[in-house]
Amino acid sequence: VGPSAQPTRPSGDLVRSLLPGADSAAGTGEEDLRRLEIRMNRLRTLFTSCDYARLELELPALIADLRQVAGTSCDAAGLLAAAYQTSASLLLKHGDHGHAWLAVGRAMGEAERSGDPVVVASSVRVHAHLLARENHAAQAVTLIRHVVDQMSGAYDLKSPRHLAVLGMLLLRGVTASALAGSRNSVRDFLTEARDVAARMPDSTQDTWSNFGRVNVELHAVNASVVLGDAGLALDAARPLMRRHIPVPERRAALWTDAAHAYSQQGRLADGYQALRIAESCAPQDVGRPAVRALVADMAARDRRRTLPQLHHFARQLGVSA
Structure with a gap:
């Protein structure tokens, strides 16, 4: 495996695309949408x-084009909300919480304009993610529980898309609960998420999420790590x-x-x-700040330098022990 991608700061173009501005009233046809x-x-x-580098290059143009038509179509407003959600998720990968708040605010506004409760729930999920990362995990859990209660029930009548977004919201509840140190809440959200995943058709490919049984178990691993239950995390990880x-x-x-x-x-x-x-799976993901901090911590703890390859890896990532 070659050297890992170096971390990058979000480009000025992406940040500018999130700033308020006059939306064009130009119309669009169904094919354009x-x-x-x-x-x-x-x-x-x-x-x-x-592929965060390419995503960052292409997002501003799509946001600009969607802003041209979002005022004329609820569907276009929903797509613009999705673009802002993706921007917020990308900025969180960069560790740029300040601009992520801007993207979340824009996503929530467009989600409400779309009138689609599933789009609103997707935006709430990203909002809750940012709340939890900003040390407001308990508030994130409360927000998620409120929206989950509105979306739950009558699963046989719900679309796969509805179930997928509900499932991803539940998984965000797992993460936020772990950050809040609430094992009971983690367990409850995981139980609900497994129930929803069991109702999802295995062949469903939902463009809004990658929700399914495997992703539920991946979040169980992560929750155990966050809670400091390393043994439980590895036991859950091995079959995956x-x-x-x-x-x-x-x-x-x-x-x-x-x-x-x-x-x-x-x-x-x-x-x-x-x-x-992990680097062989996604080189750019290993370059994000959270992973670099882990590598720096591991290298610092190897005081006798018994793992020279770890220190070389740290230098590749641009971090020092």
């Missing part, structure tokens, strides 16, 4: 493939390591969480190997 939807789906694929996980961002998350768990147990060599596997 369909092309915009295809572009949005492609950019979502770039995110799940961890033997599975084919088609989404690169999810594969990288599994191995990064495994690296955290190994590090918590003081198994730095195993942690290093897990990080290199």
Whole structure:
């Protein structure tokens, strides 16, 4: 595996695309809207493939084009909300919480204009993610629970898209609960998420999420890591390591969480190997600030430098022990 991608700051173009401005009243035909939807789906694929550099280059143009038509169509407003949601998620990967708040605000506004409760729930999910990362995990859990209660029930009558977005909201509840240190809440959200996943058709490919049974178990691993239950995390991770996980961002998350768990147990060599596997899944994901901080911590704890390859890896990522 070659050197990992170096972290980048969000470009000025992406940040400028989030700023308020006059929207054009230009109309659009159904075919034009369909092309915009295809572009949005492609950019979502770039995110799940961890091609953050290309995503950052292409998002501003799509946002500009969607802003041209969002005022004339509820569907276009929903697509614009999705573009802002993706922007917020990308900025969170960069560790840029300040501009992520701007993107979340824009996403919530367009979601309300769309009139689609599923789009609103998707925007709430990103909002809750940012709240939790800003040390407001308890508030994030309360927000998620409120929206989940509105979306739950009568699952047989719900569309796969509704179930997928509800499931992803529940998984955000798992993460936020772990950050809040609430094992009971983690357990409750996981139970609900598993119930929803069991109702999802296995063949469903939803463009709004990659929700399913495997993603639920990946979040269970992450929650155990966040709670400091390294042994439980690795027990949950091992069967997933033997599975084919088609989404690169999810594969990288599994191995990064495994690296955290190994590090918590003081198994730095195993942690290093897990990080290199994560890098092979998604090089750009390993370059984000959270992973770089983990590598720096692991290298600092290897005071006798018994793992020269770990220190070389840290230098590749531009971090110092």
